[in-house]
Amino acid sequence: MGLTRTALALTVAGLAGAAGAQISDNVVRIGVLTDMSGSFSQFSGQGSVVAAQLAIDDCLANECKGLKIELLSADHQNKTDLALAKAREWADVNKVDAYADMVNSAVALAMQNLAVQKDKAALFAGGPVRLTSEDCQPERSVQWMWDTYSQTAAAVKGIAKPGQSWYFVTVDYAYGNAAAAEARKQLEALGAKVLGEAKHPLNSSDMSSQVIAAQQSKADVVAFVNSGADSANAIKSAKEFQLGNAQSLAAFFPTVYEIKGVGLDQAKGLRFPESFYWDIDDGTRRFGKRFMDVYKKGPPSLTHAGVYSSVYHYLKAVAATKSDDARTVVRKMHEIPIKDDVVRNAKLRADGRMIHDYYYFRVKTPQESKGPWDLYALEKTLPGEEVFLPQKDSQCKVFKTASR
Helix, strand or coil: CCCCHHHHHHHHHHHHHHHHCCCHHHCEEEEEEECCCCCCCCCCHHHHHHHHHHHHHHHHHCCCCCCCEEEEEEECCCCHHHHHHHHHHHHHHHCCCEEEECCCHHHHHHHHHHHHHHCCEEEECCCCHHHHCCCCCCCCEEECCCCHHHHHHHHHHCCCCCCCEEEEEEECCHHHHHHHHHHHHHHHHHCCEEEEEEEECCCCCCCHHHHHHHHHHCCCEEEEEEEHHHHHHHHHHHHHCCHHHCCEEEEEECCHHHHHHHCHHHHCCCEEEECCCCCCCHHHHHHHHHHHHHCCCCCCCHHHHHHHHHHHHHHHHHHHHCCCCHHHHHHHHHHCCCCCCCCCCCEECCCCEEECCEEEEEECCCCCCCCCCCCEEEEEEECHHHHCCCHHHCCCHHHHHHHC
16 A cells, blocks of 8 residues: 555655764764964964864763764865865865854855755854844854844943943944944934044054044044954054043954953053953853963953854754754754853854853953953943844844744
């Protein structure tokens, strides 16, 4: 007797589930695709490889006992075509199961699509908010520590007050312009106002004219809407012109390495958000020490922390499902609790966005600092629900489907 159409469909579904519940070729392979030599290398790069290996070691000692796990890494040189070529090679030749890090917005957006094409898991440490909004692929990808929306929201909510006046020094490219526009909306909603804005080119070494304009505005808060070397140069120029003597200085996206490079004497008093800092609590200090024992250049950045936490959680899901099928594992990542030395009050939303506590800091004075990497004083903890894109504003298809 032949199978009915319904019975056949159930049989096929059952076979697919059984096939998914196994690890192909008995090896789990993770590829860290990162910037080893360019502008993002300090807070990603080789440190991300170290962080991924720590995650593997921790899982093998606990949930992943008996599994065979291999780690690959490559420098994408901030070139999308090079990143995609390496990712395809890893998928087709090396049989990689998951991609991690993928720093650089253009690379991240391209990798989102490739992960779908190759049916691989994508573990983004951060990146553009659209990865979990209009371009979301929640069956295969997650976004962990930060995104462009959360950095802006945390930068505003950490210090803004009703009636306060702001002035922006903004990098004139996609990130800076989008962040400034979003910050204006959020400040207006809080009853604050923006008096003006001075833009500068990407990788600008001279910001004297922008800093002077900010000083002449007499705004209560001067905010540096930039990142990396631009953030460092803005902080140096502000010190040169004594901008912080009468105005509060805030930044949107400096990292521990920029602050260290500028030095506490020049950066002291600067306020900004971070999604991770090595000296928050016993857990972060434990992770920070282990990381620095291997990576001698400094403590883990927000990206390093994101690579560790996302890779560890991915591997826990692999162990729980006994599978390396991307959709099976990512589904399990949504089901099991997120608990490690890096993140607090963490949960994985249906769009793939990991919600967790954020922090708002002030750079310490040289007198306050007790060690070479003791740079920040915690001013407040910001609950994740307050800084990440609200679910009601997300354009992710998963929410649109659920609302029908």
